[in-house]
Amino acid sequence: MHEKTKALVINYEKCTGCRLCELVCAVFHHGVSNPQKARIKVEKWEWEGLYIPMSCKQCIDAPCMNVCPVRAISRDDTLGRVIVDHDLCIGCRSCVAVCPFGAMGFDPVEKKVFKCDLCDGDPQCVRFCDEKAVDYLEVTREPLLRKREAAEKIAQAHKRGMELSSELEI
Template structure:
């Protein structure tokens, strides 16, 4: 079974270790701007939401990419970006409905979660297991679908 990234905002302590671990692993610098994951923090509520690429099954970024630089990788069970195939049109960044991709004009790179080749750094450095990388078994997927359904209802109310 393929693994998936799971985020639990109620467990996030807003320490932002994930951001630093991510930018260091990918760019060699401790710069949250270059991180693939961002923890958005609500200090008064004591909540934090670590957000990264959702690796959508039906990803708009993949659909809009004309060269196949952004592609669904079955082995990694995610959406991956191939630097060699990217021509820098940056349309994927506008296409992402969740704003989870950005562009680094310095290195001409799309900054987007690549699951660290199957061993995500953010997961390793998260002290509270707010980000987990788990086998997606049937029970969990059912649970996820249930949450998604609830979420959808709430989103509709919010908007």
């Protein structure tokens, strides 16, 4: 992994809850419309209007990788992702149990686990999300973006304060 390596960056505030990411993910990987088979899922608290997309974080010290008894899960540092070797996978679902984000799926028909593979570098969820609630950015960019977003809120408050003081001629 190096500084040019990209990662999925989720900004839940921008999510409109439409679930197109789920649809295109399932179609891309399985040729079917079925959110159960998507690697990304928008968790919702509809009565409060909160939508939070959840997906694999491609952890460096990945619990799924560590727990796998047959070493079927490994890191692919070129793309910065954690991948499953289905030839080795015995379908024990230990990885499903330990993932802190629920990002490891299990297909009861194929009897295999599945997870986000970043679509080999062109994540479809990102491609279809016009709002950029899901984005694909160099890993070093995310903290910079977050800083800027947080600072923006302070900047806005500052501007409002200035406007108010000029109105009141303080």
